[in-house]
Amino acid sequence: MSPLAPAPLPPCPPLLPGFPLYRAAGLRALEAAARGQPLMERAGLAAADLAADLITGPRSEGPILILAGPGNNGGDAYVAARHLQARFFPVHLVALGDPSQAPADARAARQAFLDAGGSELTAIPEHAPQTHWALIIDGLFGIGLQRPLTGAYASAVVAANHLAKTQGCPLLALDCPSGLDGDTGRVLGPAIQASHTLAFIAHKPGLLTLDGPDHSGILHLAPLELDAPRLVPPEGHSIGREALAAHLLPRLRNSHKGSFGSAGILGGARGMTGAALLAGRAALLLGTGRVFVGLADDSLGAPTFDPLQAELMLRPADSLCEAPLTALAIGPGLGQSPQARLWLARSLATDLPLVLDADALNLLAADPTLAQALATREAASLLTPHPAEAARLLGCEVAAVQADRIAAAQALSQQFAAWVALKGAGTVVAAPDGRWWINTSGNPGQAAAGQGDILTGITAALLAQGWEAGTALLGAVHLHGTAADYLAGTGIGPAGLTASETAVAARTVFNAWSQPPALSA
Known part of the structure; x- marks a missing residue:
């Protein structure tokens, strides 16, 4: 190729399918429709699988920092921690909130982690700036948060963002970055700035609009073996090829400008x-x-x-x-x-x-x-x-x-x-x-x-x-x-x-x- 020839253009991005979107009320309805299924176990396993894939490069030997909150999002984090520990990843889990006030499934997930030999910290270790984390997992709060984070939660979010930025390690948010409104994309005070977000069951609109894209990073989806649209009709959708396909047709050869x-x-x-x-x-x-x-x-x-x-x-x-x-x-x-x-x-x-x-x-x-x-x-x-x-x-x-x-x-x-x-x-x-x-x-x-x-x-x-x-x-x-x-x-x-x-x-x-x-x- 001549040095003066323009570089070839990459192929055009394909027109991908759209996907359903659910706000918190719709997700609660989906969870109710799937009552009795081990959703937390599936979510934690999916989080562990993605976490293992994200841990690459020269710092892959470092420990994993997991922040576990007081609700079901924290329960997902405990399950992920148990699976990662079973795969011989060094795990440092910081438990925030009163575990006795957690939902039953989250309490069971915590106990299973402890029974498997896991241990808890009450704060990010003081030596953390000298620790090269392989990955940080945000399991503090999911879709239900409606108020700004304060106290220890706010401090943990600020610290996690700082560590991820200064150390260049991935920061994985479970379901929704803590501090972000999953319905609207509004930031509620301090908020996790994730490099990756693993949404459970279905995507949330707040991940896609306003501040959501700047806080969610690359989006992943774990449907947890549920066919969400079959269980509960979606409230909205992303724009995809199925909405446009009927009009995206080749032009007829027998055409004129009036066509x-x-x-x-x-x-x-x-x-x-x-x-x-x-x-x-x-x-x-x-x-x-x-x-x-x-x-x-x-x-x-x-x-x-x-x-x-x-x-x-x-x-x-x-x-x-x-x-x-x-x-x-x-x-x-x-x-x-x-x-x-x-x-x-x-x-x-x-x-x-x-x-x-x-x-x-x-x-x-x-x-x-x-x-x-x-x-x-x-x-x-x-x-x-x-x-x-x-x-x-x-x-x-x-x-x-x-x-x-x-x-x-x-x-x-x-x-x-x-x-x-x-x-x-x-x-x-x-x-x-x-x-x-x-x-x-x-x-x-x-x-x-x-x-x-x-x-x-x-x-x-x-x-x-x-x-x-x-x-x-x-x-x-x-x-x-x-x-x-x-x-x-x-x-x-x-x-x-x-x-x-x-x-x-x-x-x-x-x-x-x-x-x-x-x-x-």
Whole structure:
């Protein structure tokens, strides 16, 4: 290969299946449905198996530090400790809390560990900084924690995080990192920053959104021999291929540009035309037959064509709806002028599937008449707010939105009878009927100007090509994140990843997903 030739790109990330998600109440129902089965024994054994796999490298001869709390999470830790000790791993178990107050199964697990020759410590050894731990296991608290950790628990969490960081050893959380709300992803005071989390029975939404991804590390699942969806219907799901497969089909050879719809992008007031152009470029790159961009900028200096994407058809915003559109997006760079309000009112009155973002959402939040027009639309409506925009629409503080992102997305969806993607770490997608999904793709490179415009353009493209509203939003959110991950895998990002690069990568990933599977010989 010539030294000037570009390095080959890695294969595109595959479109993986989604998985069910359960909050604490649903998990309690699953445990009740499986009453009588040795779930704690299975959980501890699974934890020991994973722990053994994680202990590698030059420090693999060091001891394992296990933190066992006062509840069933601590019981899981005791079972794991017993199995690891039986495999001749040196185990130092720190027991926190009053064992006499523990649930019956946890007390039995503790006794079995002691009967097998195990011993307990009441605190992390003072010589710990000089001990090279092979692994730290967090078994303090699981999904039931609803208050900040204090006292000895908080001290143990801080110490465990410090040891894992300074010594470079894995930190494995059992079921949910202690101090993290498994339902919402909120950090409740000091919280474990795990490098790995082993979820039991099913994944928890709090591991996937808000602060969850930064505290959970690599996720693993031990179903404990239960078929969770068969026992209790899932409350939510991650976004996966089963939600998108019906639309991810190869294009027919006998096609023309009219076969793939016409998307309209309305926005781009003076000084913000780039936002509308970015959305239009993304819609074009995702395969829309024709893309019309209606610019709100009516100054003499307004662009009449896009020099980087001459295929885009630019026109004044007033004439956009005269184009033969199959989907419309409004908001990128729209501004909040009286004229912008009029354009939004006209857009809401169309019978087109409609994506609303950015200033379109801010106008809605400030005008009850527009909000009512949205809530009573017959055509599909899709909203893509970030947390601050969601807070304006709900009339609350941003902290309230972030305190329960699933509930906030559901509230918006029901209030406006629309599909909603609440953007952020672990974007939450909510349907008007109450269903919800959490996206697992994406990285911090998407925290940059213009990335929201790219998502709007991708969504408009899928709608224009005939995708159903919910499937289009799920597909756009997951594709947008996967494109960013694909680029990061090549060294382009996360730092410095641009919106324009993400749009091009989204085209590559989308085409890879839409190809038929290779035939075996």
